[in-house]
Amino acid sequence: xxxxxxxxxxPLTATEVPAPPGQPQLWxxxxxxDAGTAADLQRRLSRQLHKQAGTLQIDLRGLTDLDxxxxxxxxxxxxxxxxxxxxxxVAGAESSILEKLQQFQVSPSLAPExxxxxxxxxxxxxxxxxxxxxxxxIVLAADVTVGSVEALLRPHRLRWGALxxxxxLMGSQALGIVxxxxxxxxxxxxxxxxxxxxxxxxxxxxxxxxxxxxxxxxGPLITAILVAGRSGSSITSEVATMKVGEEIDxxxxxxxxxxxxxxxxxxxxxxxxxxxxxxxxxxxxxxxxWIVGMVYLDLAPRPYLQKTVDALVAKDLATxxxxxAVFAWGIALIGLYYGAGVRGGAQEVGRATTASVVxxxxxxxxxxxxxxxxxxxxxx
Amino acid sequence: MTDLSPALEVRDLVVRYGERTVLAGVDMSxxxxxxxxxxxxxxxxxxxxxxxxxxxxxLSGGEVNLLGQPMVGxxxxxxxxxxxxVGVLFQNGALFxxxxxxxxxxxxxxxxxxxxxxxxxxxxxxKLAQVSMSHAEHLYPSELSGxxxxxxxxxxxxxxxxxxxxxxxxxxxxxxxxxxxLDNLLLQLRDRLGVTVVIVTHELAxxxxxxxxxxxxxxxxxxxxxxxxxxxxxxIPQVDDFFARMVKADAQATxxxxxxxxxxxxxxxx
Numbered sequence: 001x002x003x004x005x006x007x008x009x010x011p012l013t014a015t016e017v018p019a020p021p022g023q024p025q026l027w028x029x030x031x032x033x034d035a036g037t038a039a040d041l042q043r044r045l046s047r048q049l050h051k052q053a054g055t056l057q058i059d060l061r062g063l064t065d066l067d068x069x070x071x072x073x074x075x076x077x078x079x080x081x082x083x084x085x086x087x088x089x090v091a092g093a094e095s096s097i098l099e100k101l102q103q104f105q106v107s108p109s110l111a112p113e114x115x116x117x118x119x120x121x122x123x124x125x126x127x128x129x130x131x132x133x134x135x136x137x138i139v140l141a142a143d144v145t146v147g148s149v150e151a152l153l154r155p156h157r158l159r160w161g162a163l164x165x166x167x168x169l170m171g172s173q174a175l176g177i178v179x180x181x182x183x184x185x186x187x188x189x190x191x192x193x194x195x196x197x198x199x200x201x202x203x204x205x206x207x208x209x210x211x212x213x214x215x216x217x218x219g220p221l222i223t224a225i226l227v228a229g230r231s232g233s234s235i236t237s238e239v240a241t242m243k244v245g246e247e248i249d250x251x252x253x254x255x256x257x258x259x260x261x262x263x264x265x266x267x268x269x270x271x272x273x274x275x276x277x278x279x280x281x282x283x284x285x286x287x288x289x290w291i292v293g294m295v296y297l298d299l300a301p302r303p304y305l306q307k308t309v310d311a312l313v314a315k316d317l318a319t320x321x322x323x324x325a326v327f328a329w330g331i332a333l334i335g336l337y338y339g340a341g342v343r344g345g346a347q348e349v350g351r352a353t354t355a356s357v358v359x360x361x362x363x364x365x366x367x368x369x370x371x372x373x374x375x376x377x378x379x380x
Numbered sequence: 381m382t383d384l385s386p387a388l389e390v391r392d393l394v395v396r397y398g399e400r401t402v403l404a405g406v407d408m409s410x411x412x413x414x415x416x417x418x419x420x421x422x423x424x425x426x427x428x429x430x431x432x433x434x435x436x437x438x439l440s441g442g443e444v445n446l447l448g449q450p451m452v453g454x455x456x457x458x459x460x461x462x463x464x465x466v467g468v469l470f471q472n473g474a475l476f477x478x479x480x481x482x483x484x485x486x487x488x489x490x491x492x493x494x495x496x497x498x499x500x501x502x503x504x505x506x507k508l509a510q511v512s513m514s515h516a517e518h519l520y521p522s523e524l525s526g527x528x529x530x531x532x533x534x535x536x537x538x539x540x541x542x543x544x545x546x547x548x549x550x551x552x553x554x555x556x557x558x559x560x561x562l563d564n565l566l567l568q569l570r571d572r573l574g575v576t577v578v579i580v581t582h583e584l585a586x587x588x589x590x591x592x593x594x595x596x597x598x599x600x601x602x603x604x605x606x607x608x609x610x611x612x613x614x615x616i617p618q619v620d621d622f623f624a625r626m627v628k629a630d631a632q633a634t635x636x637x638x639x640x641x642x643x644x645x646x647x648x649x650x
Contacts, residue, residue, distance in 0.1 A: 245472065245474055245477070246470045246471070246474040247476055247477075249431075249434075250468065250476075252434075252463075253436070253466065254468075254488050254491065255459070255461070255462075255491070255492065
């Protein structure tokens, strides 16, 4: 085989042949119509298309070479002509050029481009897609919640092994980070409030303030956000990977319910771990405040703790733990929903995981605001 | 199998995704104890046909009868019971990554059979031995090659001794020897246990050796159906094209694959 080591550019000339009135406009090409010359021809002839009507004929008789770019340009000119009402014809191609045209398979009768979507149509489509997504979420949430209750009522059906494994994974994964972050939050809260309260000689109230903020608000909230980032994302990526690898299809055809096999252990594990982590968060947050109280405010350790215990009522702990259970429910279901909704290949797994974490945190903050109104405004 | 009714019957199956019609009315009927190949190029709709049959995609129309039971509208508990009589080998094995190969094979047994643990273990070993995977019982799927995953997936599909076995691209990516072993295993299952086998593939290698009959899908429709030799004799252009192309591709791919099929590979050039 002859190998072309260097390629000298071959020029292309396009000459306009003066046509008698009533005859189609004729352009003669000679030389090579390839990637190097196609753009130039395209520019010249499309200018011509703007000027004229009727028929534009391109004579390929003098063409010595044609490549895919050249063939595509001819088709593109034809398409441009269609749009302007000009019939672009190609004539006189030699058999070698014709063969190349066929080889590149550029056929003008390609699939029509999809019509552009209008703003309102796009808006409507998006709203409809969101409504369907919400419906899917509600269906999944109902299935998994009912499945979990059923599993608790019939404990022999529950996958205890999977539940224990999931719970210990979620717990051990989050233990260090939850402990450290909430300790620092307690510390910061105490510092900030001490700065204000000291001016009134009310430094001891740092204990009250830290305790109530941690138990009612910061403990459940910070824990849930951290768990959403760690375990919510791992639920999504695990389920999404199962989906991409046809494992969920495999469960379906084996007659093993996805809800029982995958979803219920994850939801229950989340419902066990998050409140437990919240208790840890409460304790470490209060510990942070206590250290500030002793070191920075010179408060006595014992009265500080006494003040903390006095300030907290059972309702604070109960609402805090209730909130954390609701957050746990949301994180698990949002994680499952985004994982199970993955279509297509592996690149979708990452996208779903990100979306799951963002939605999870959004859910936590919105739910937390609603709970604040419910517990402390409506129910007093 | 004394049952004369077909193991699988598909009538006027239509699948649409949005405005795109993937299957435009497919009919097929597979008698019990037959090895049937669903053949088609990529994008022909053959994989969607398999998904439609197995209830893995929503049908826009048509009926599927599997082992005499209608799949459409079947209550979930009934469907689960029916699926215990069916085995499916997915394209890449679809093994559960958190379970070892042995646990994967044991899963359907634990789920659907009340057997003592010892018996389950013996069954798992025998199924793995059938696909020459005994050595991999305690490995995780991530430690296996593509072909090994497929064989392990087959062992899992056979765990409950299915009456119908579906295989999605079973020999794609297998070396010729393993592919031949797989063919022999499928033939044995058919001959000794009367298992009906439905194979979805685009490869010639899986077809001529073992298939009783084939159905060719193109552009969402049935192009040809019948015994392999008869379909080839009919001279349908798409079928001829397909076989011609596949023979060429195989001759280029490996010499042993061609030898396996009794073809004379073109030794002159590529």
